[in-house]
Amino acid sequence: MKLSTRTRYGTRAIIELALSHGKGPLQTKLIAQRQQISAKYLEQVMAMLKSAGFVRSVRGAKGGYVLAKAPNHIRLGDVFAALEGPLVTVECLENEDYCSRTAVCLAREVWAQVQQAVDSVLESITVQDLLEKARDGKVKTADYQI
Secondary structure (H helix, E strand, O other), X not given: OOOOHHHHHHHHHHHHHHHOOOOOOEOHHHHXXXXXXXXXXXXXXXXXXXXXXXXXXXXXXXXXXXXXXXXXXXXXXXXXXXXXOXXXXXXXXXXXXXXXXXXXXXXHHHXXXXXXXXXXXXXXXXXXXXXXXXXXXXXXXXXXXX
C-alpha cells in the first residue's frame, strides 16, 4: 500500500495548522514553504480539506487557513478518508462478486486483517496525539520562528 501525495501533503498541512492552532491563519504559501511542497498543488489539497470540514479559510490581507476543529477532534482516519476515499486493500473485500474465488480464497482473510489493522491505527490517532509526541520530543518538528 502506498499513500498518495495528496494524502501525505494534506496530513502535513493539517499538522502545520495544528502547530499554529489559536495563533491565527497561515497562508498556503507559508505552509508550502515550511513543508517543502508545491503551493499550487497544496491549494487543491486545501480545497478538499475545506470541503471536508477540516479547515476553513480566512479572508483578508492576513488571511489564510485555520483548523475548523480542535486538533483532538481530527482523526487521521477521517483525513485519510476525505483525501483518499475508503481504504480497500483488495476489491473483493468491498464487493464479493468481484472475484469468483472469494469464497475459497485463503489470502482474502489476510487482506481483510491488513485493512482492519490500518483502519484501526488511523482511527486511533488524532492530530493532538501527534502534537503531544512532538512536545514530548518523540517526534522532531522544525522550529518556526519568524
